[in-house]
Amino acid sequence: MKKHLSPSKQPHSPCPPPPVPSGEITVHQLNELLSDGSGFYNLPTQHFNEVFPRIYIGNAFVAHNTMRLQKLGVTHVLNVAEGTSFMHVNTSTEFYAGTGITYHGISANDTEKFNLSAFFEEGADFIDKGLAHNNGKGKVYVHCREGYSRSPTMVVAYLMLRHKMDVRQALRTVRQKREIGPNDGFLRQLCQLNEKLAKEGKLNREVGKIKTK
Numbered sequence: 001m002k003k004h005l006s007p008s009k010q011p012h013s014p015c016p017p018p019p020v021p022s023g024e025i026t027v028h029q030l031n032e033l034l035s036d037g038s039g040f041y042n043l044p045t046q047h048f049n050e051v052f053p054r055i056y057i058g059n060a061f062v063a064h065n066t067m068r069l070q071k072l073g074v075t076h077v078l079n080v081a082e083g084t085s086f087m088h089v090n091t092s093t094e095f096y097a098g099t100g101i102t103y104h105g106i107s108a109n110d111t112e113k114f115n116l117s118a119f120f121e122e123g124a125d126f127i128d129k130g131l132a133h134n135n136g137k138g139k140v141y142v143h144c145r146e147g148y149s150r151s152p153t154m155v156v157a158y159l160m161l162r163h164k165m166d167v168r169q170a171l172r173t174v175r176q177k178r179e180i181g182p183n184d185g186f187l188r189q190l191c192q193l194n195e196k197l198a199k200e201g202k203l204n205r206e207v208g209k210i211k212t213k
Contacts, residue, residue: 025167025194027187033171034181042179044147049178054131054139057155057178059147060089066099074141076130078123079105080116080151081144089145102130110149112185117193120157127158152180156190160197164204167194 035041048058062068063077077096081089082105093103104126106119123142130140144150152174159170167190174180182190197203 025191027184027191030167030171030187030191031184033168034175041181043181044179046178048141048143048147051152051155051174051177052159054137055127055155055158056139056141057147057151057174057180058141058143060143060145063089063091063141063143066096066101069101069141070099072141073139074101075133075138076102076126076140077104078126078130078140078142078151078154079103079144080108080119080123080142080154081110082107087145089143102133106154108144108150110144110183112183112188114185115189116150116153116186117157117189120154120161120193123154124158124161127155128162147178148180149182149186152178153182153186153190156182157193160190160193160203164197164202166198166203167191169204 031039044059046058047062048056051057056072056074060081063079069077077091079089079091081087082091084090087110088107091103092105096103106123108114108116108119127140127142130138132138142151142155156167156170156174159165159173160167163170165173171180171190194203
């Protein structure tokens with residue numbers, strides 16, 4: 001069933017995108033992976049989803065439910081929307097004190113101008129640390145307010161940085177498990193990361209390039 005459009009997403013323009021250099025992955029192409037055929041973006045139907053082995057993406061509701069997190073076996077929580085405003089999630093290390101859960105916060109805004117890429121390595125390091133916990137049995141809950149834009153962007157960047165996935169493969173991996181819709185600014189930053197990793201030979205095979213017919 002089609003959900004309402006995300007406020008940060010609109011249907012694709014009927015006009016074709018401008019031509020781009022051969023091999024470059026664009027925001028338009030990534031949006032096509034995330035939306036349905038008519039250009040609509042589905043909102044998450046679950047509070048959280050396991051999008052990669054032992055990595056969960058979810059919303060603030062579950063982040064505040066420490067008993068639910070413990071029942072899931074979550075050992076680490078990465079809040080990509082730390083803050084006190086309506087669009088942020090006000091948790092901290094103190095909030096999880098006594099639960100056995102390790103916390104890390106990144107104060108990101110869900111706006112196209114926010115440079116989330118400055119925190120990609122920081123987030124990936126924390127996820128790595130969480131997964132390695134308890135002899136490789138740790139579980140990481142990555143969240144923002146809705147689990148729709150900021151936290152999926154961070155997990156996609158992690159898959160690119162640590163698993164050598166290109167941006168399309170990483171987006172598909174997450175999208176297959178959860179409805180997501182990073183804003184265009186975040187998608188642009190992921191495209192830039194893809195270009196950088198491809199140039200450095202840090203992506204699997206030729207996944208950094210678009211095959212032309």
